[in-house]
Amino acid sequence: MGDITIKINGINVTAPDGSTILEAARLAHIEIPTLCYLKEINEIGACRMCVVEVKGARTLVTACVYPINEGMEVWTSTPKVLESRKQTLELLLSNHKKECLSCVRSGNCELQQLCRELGVTDEHRYDGEMLESEIDTSAVHMIRDNSKCILCRRCVAVCEKVQGIGVIGANERGFKTYIGSAFNMGLGETSCVSCGQCIAVCPTGALREKDYIDDVLAAIADPDKYVCVQTAPSVRAALGEEFGYPMGTDVEGKMAAALRRMGFDKVFDTDFSADLTIMEEAHEFLDRVQNGGVLPMITSCSPGWIKYCEHYFPDMTEHLSTCKSPQQMFGAVLKTYYAEKMGIDPKKIVSVSIMPCTAKKFEIGRPDQSAAGVPDVDYAMTTRELARMIKRLGIRFNELPDEEFDDPLGESTGAGVIFGATGGVMEAALRTAVETLSGESLQNLEFNEVRGTKGIKEASYNVAGMDVKVAVASGLGNAKTLLEKIKSGEADYHFIEIMGCPGGCVNGGGQPQVSGMVRNTVDVQAVRAKVLYKNDEAKVIRKSHENPSIKKVYEEYFKEPGSHKAHEVLHTSYVKRSINN
Numbered sequence: 001m002g003d004i005t006i007k008i009n010g011i012n013v014t015a016p017d018g019s020t021i022l023e024a025a026r027l028a029h030i031e032i033p034t035l036c037y038l039k040e041i042n043e044i045g046a047c048r049m050c051v052v053e054v055k056g057a058r059t060l061v062t063a064c065v066y067p068i069n070e071g072m073e074v075w076t077s078t079p080k081v082l083e084s085r086k087q088t089l090e091l092l093l094s095n096h097k098k099e100c101l102s103c104v105r106s107g108n109c110e111l112q113q114l115c116r117e118l119g120v121t122d123e124h125r126y127d128g129e130m131l132e133s134e135i136d137t138s139a140v141h142m143i144r145d146n147s148k149c150i151l152c153r154r155c156v157a158v159c160e161k162v163q164g165i166g167v168i169g170a171n172e173r174g175f176k177t178y179i180g181s182a183f184n185m186g187l188g189e190t191s192c193v194s195c196g197q198c199i200a201v202c203p204t205g206a207l208r209e210k211d212y213i214d215d216v217l218a219a220i221a222d223p224d225k226y227v228c229v230q231t232a233p234s235v236r237a238a239l240g241e242e243f244g245y246p247m248g249t250d251v252e253g254k255m256a257a258a259l260r261r262m263g264f265d266k267v268f269d270t271d272f273s274a275d276l277t278i279m280e281e282a283h284e285f286l287d288r289v290q291n292g293g294v295l296p297m298i299t300s301c302s303p304g305w306i307k308y309c310e311h312y313f314p315d316m317t318e319h320l321s322t323c324k325s326p327q328q329m330f331g332a333v334l335k336t337y338y339a340e341k342m343g344i345d346p347k348k349i350v351s352v353s354i355m356p357c358t359a360k361k362f363e364i365g366r367p368d369q370s371a372a373g374v375p376d377v378d379y380a381m382t383t384r385e386l387a388r389m390i391k392r393l394g395i396r397f398n399e400l401p402d403e404e405f406d407d408p409l410g411e412s413t414g415a416g417v418i419f420g421a422t423g424g425v426m427e428a429a430l431r432t433a434v435e436t437l438s439g440e441s442l443q444n445l446e447f448n449e450v451r452g453t454k455g456i457k458e459a460s461y462n463v464a465g466m467d468v469k470v471a472v473a474s475g476l477g478n479a480k481t482l483l484e485k486i487k488s489g490e491a492d493y494h495f496i497e498i499m500g501c502p503g504g505c506v507n508g509g510g511q512p513q514v515s516g517m518v519r520n521t522v523d524v525q526a527v528r529a530k531v532l533y534k535n536d537e538a539k540v541i542r543k544s545h546e547n548p549s550i551k552k553v554y555e556e557y558f559k560e561p562g563s564h565k566a567h568e569v570l571h572t573s574y575v576k577r578s579i580n581n
């Protein structure tokens, strides 16, 4: 395909043949506003925010789907175009619950921002009948409030096309159209996997996570409670975005400082239990290889993936590693080993996690996740909730000094931190498995073949004379493709890493929301993942089995990976579900 030259606002612009007007305009540094458009996911030209004038066209055209052709002349901001966009916004607002003062998205709502930019005021030309809608709170992890929905269908597209699930869609027609599940079921009654990718792409406050800020603040204020917090690897790679730092800033030190100022009794790190996961998972993998266990073994760190496997591939649950996720392993160790060591009654411990993930809210309530007879984790909060909590408490995040995590459950290695990026768990496991099998020290710790944001990655490594075939998938649509290949016999592997969210946890459903305009132009997954790989490189210890605190936990408590005690505390089981829940 060659290039095509067109005129945009009187200026010559050359763009590849096949480009849309929107893409060509970006090459000329002109931003055409969009609402429904998400590159390669939702290209439906429905919201009509991106309308432009084209010479010879009788009506305004939608730039996100209109292809360019040689000699075309386009105007992106004539009075007619601006008036049309303003009218579109006013029509959307006429059926919108305008709660900007208290709305969770106020400040980063794409609708609000466009209204501001296009001069939409409080004088509404189209105030009329508003569609009544019930708030759906049936899911464990999220809330749908259709009174703030603008029918952009981004959530529908991401659930169906990216995650391959499709439990939401448009119901009814015309003015009565609303987004929801089939047969008016609440989301909690469907086989939704709680990934939160729909929340991540929603431009407004129509979708949000269930919020536990008040409960956690009440626990902190209770003198009888010992409140400990853990933070997942990828939270440090994105939290800064909520405080004005450029995407790709590591705020680990400030995050630890903020959590301490909030009043948590201990500020720990999920990276520690990521290392512990590797100890157990690498042992389980070697055990399956040496003793004829079920292969390929598939990682179990991602609760969205686990729920997906249970619903959509129940015949493959035997392939899942029995290891609890790092979040749950952390909670289990906190309320068993740590509680015993410190002489604290586990019932008095409140275990809080800060996660990039909404599926973690579902995971904490799963059966078989209470090693000490009480839940391993009491509250799973998202990165967004943490940011809101920091702001609510008046902590001046940007001015905080860097602080360290508390010991011993705060000590971690480079292997633990890369868990947040797709391929990271595989790389961390390989670092330990290769050294364990070969008995030699690895010279090169980077397994570049499993790095990067490609949806499916494959590699083969010679480990102590054995060819180990591995695969990595992120995003459940990619997981589905991979699993179908295995089932049909088209592919076979020994070890597979699957993460529910595209790109892994750095792009989890609980991470700071990024506007469509940024998503369409920046590789968010790659920028955030870079933070974790840099963090890994800077660590003195980069292999899980060399973490001194991990060695100590085994010496003092578990004895060895895969021991009876380790199984009681650190492993779990799965259920077979159906597509209809």
Ligand code: SF4
Pocket: 096, 097, 098, 099, 100, 101, 103, 104, 105, 106, 107, 109, 110, 111, 112, 148, 204, 205, 206
């Ligand atoms: S969704 Fe946006 S426009 Fe609507 S109330 Fe919330 S902040 Fe305001």
Ligand code: SF4
Pocket: 158, 159, 163, 165, 166, 167, 168, 191, 192, 193, 194, 195, 196, 197, 198, 199
């Ligand atoms: S949480 Fe995930 S599975 Fe559930 S509706 Fe949203 S995108 Fe679909």
Ligand code: SF4
Pocket: 148, 149, 150, 151, 152, 153, 154, 155, 156, 179, 198, 201, 202, 203, 204, 206, 207
């Ligand atoms: S819930 Fe959000 S993403 Fe889904 S259609 Fe409504 S506004 Fe769009």
